[in-house]
Amino acid sequence: MPVFWCCRCQTPTATTTCGACGRQTRLLNERGRLRPVFAEELELVEQWTGRPLVEPAADLALWRNGRDYYFEGQRVASVTGGGWASTPSLRVRDQELWRTLHAEGRRRKPATLRRTLAESVERLRAANRRALARLEADAVVFLRQQRQAHPDRRVVVSWSGGKDSAVVSLLAREALCDAQVLHVFGDTTIEAPSTYAYFAEFRERHPAVPFAVGLPARDFFDLCREIGPPSRVQRWCCSTHKTAPLSNIMRADFTFNLHQTIGWNDIQNIISRGNDSTRREC
Secondary structure, three states: OOEEEEOOOOEEEOOOEOOOOOOEOEEEEOOOOOEEOOHHHHHHHHHHHOOOOOOOOOOOOOEEEOOEEEEOOEEEEEEEOOOOOOOOEEEEOOHHHHHHHOOOOOOOOOHHHHOOHHHHHHHHHHHOHHHHHHHHHHHHHHHHHHHHHOOOOEEEEEOOOOHHHHHHHHHHHHHHOOOOOEEEEEOOOOOOHHHHHHHHHHHHHOOOOOEEEEOOOOOHHHHHHHHOOOOOOOOHHHHHHHHHHHHHHHHHHOOOOHHHEEEEOOHHHHOOOOOOOOOOOO
16 A cells, blocks of 8 residues: 655655645655554664664654654664674664754754644544545445345454554444444453553443453463463464453353354454455455
8 A cells, every 4th residue: 555745744644635735745655554653662772773763752753664764754764683693773864864853953853753642643634534534434335245245143343452453343333333243352361551441441431332351261471381481483372362262252151153253353454455456354
């Protein structure tokens, strides 16, 4: 999916025209997936490389595609190396932009760095409002088609507390015009504190949404002591702390099995990418 940049609003867009100011945007990346950079990532990069990207670390000051970091629509630096063989390092790609980013020789930092997180998010939303409305409408149509194609199946939203499942939850309730779409949450018992805080907030804001919470049969740290911590090669935690508890919910608490449900959990497959030929699945 192409990513564009509005040089006036200094924010990425999904279209060739900015939805906020109406100006033409510039192609930033043909196929890349531009991701927002938050303060925690900036702090981690500094710990790894010994060199700060932004001082002080600020949310949405930079954007990232792969290992490349962008400031005001230009590639300013990249992380190189790392892994087993070498220590990661930070490579400056644009010296002039780097000096601007760090306000070297200037009295004030660029306006982009003076925005609050709320201001940056609102500018991003405004610049992409038409594209977001189109994607939302397309996703709702797709979900309704799936519901009509499987009228005897019960819809289940797999809710993890992350941004993707939050969007799927909203789309499912909008598509079905029903707040009482079943949500299942696989609580690993070692979720981040912010996940539990959001879970409580979500339930308070949406009291009509039914939830089923799956808990693992064994303590995570006990299993780590017995068989070793999970790794890329031995990823046992997904089975013991996610798949098994959620499967137990289906078997024990409801009158249907996994083959009698429509599980909505993947926002990348649900939301259209602007191409009618894109294959989307539940």
